[in-house]
Amino acid sequence: MKEITYTFIIPHHNCPDLLDRCLSSIPQRDDIQIIVVDDNSDADKKPMECGRPEVEYIYIDKNDTKGAGKARNIGLSKAKGKWLLFPDSDDQYIDCFFNCLDEYKNLNFDVLYFNSEYRDGITGESIPNFVLNEIISNYNNSQESLDKIKFCNNPPWNKMILREFVLQNNLYFEEVPNGNDILFSLLAGYYAKKIHIDKRSLYSYNRNVNSIVSKCNKSVPSILCKIEHRVKLIYFYNYIGYEDYNIPVFRYLLSLIYVSPLSLTCKLLFNFIRKYPSIYKRRNEWVKIISSNRNIKE
Secondary structure (H helix, E strand, O other): OOOOOEEEEEEEOOOHHHHHHHHHOOOOOOOEEEEEEEEOOOHHHOOOOOOOOOEEEEEEOOOOOOOHHHHHHHHHHHOOOOEEEOOOOOOEEOOOHHHHHHOOOOOOOOEEEEEEEEEEOOOOOEOOOOHHHHHHHOOOOOHHHHHHHHHOOOOOOOEEEEHHHHHHOOOOOOOOOOOOOHHHHHHHHHHOOOEEEEEEEEEEEEEOOOOHHHHHOOOHHHHHHHHHHHHHHHHHHHHHOOHHHOOOHHHHHHHHHHOOOHHHHHHHHHHHHHHHHHHHHOOOHHHHHHHOOHHHHO
């Protein structure tokens, strides 16, 4: 059996047509493994097996569902490829992206960061001023620009990561309502000793107003989860000496309130006041994970 070079791990929920588009953007090759993990989709929206031998489907039922974080962790446990990639099911790769990845498949590094585009999911039109595009496009070989890529670039879909590196450093996704990929990306950036940056856009991040992320952003538990992430980020940035990256929690809260309807704002403020002490107590959890890793102590 041919050795697997690339494993694509794709969490899915209720968007089979978009998933088909994502899969179509990945070429069919015998050195590719694709793992689709369906997170309790409705019966009529579960993905249909496409007949491609390299695509494996895993279905999570309602008793085990915990969002995209758990879906990605299940995919990690099944991965066989030398390199790992993490597309979202409602996005797609750009034509010829594989030719670019093949340039790196035999090189020796931990993480490849590549560029991406932000497009309207319906019209396909480019949306300007995409922060993640600017972060990578502005890379100039300085430590400052590299650190911004490592620590202000949370999604996993603009990275290709060595599976051995993931296993050695026990990288995983948090199984939380929102922002499951933040810790994974921070750990990858913090632990990586060999990094490569490719400024070419290889991925299309599509704006989808019906996506699970968009819907989560309108729920109180999910917004509180985002605030908890912000508290942990502040502690983490202070720990690594990059306080300039911090956004104060209350300013962040105001930015969330500004775009929320009044009914949601009232619920959010009530729950924020009630739960903030317990959230604040957990502010150093990410730093504890990093500082207790045996690879850092060596």
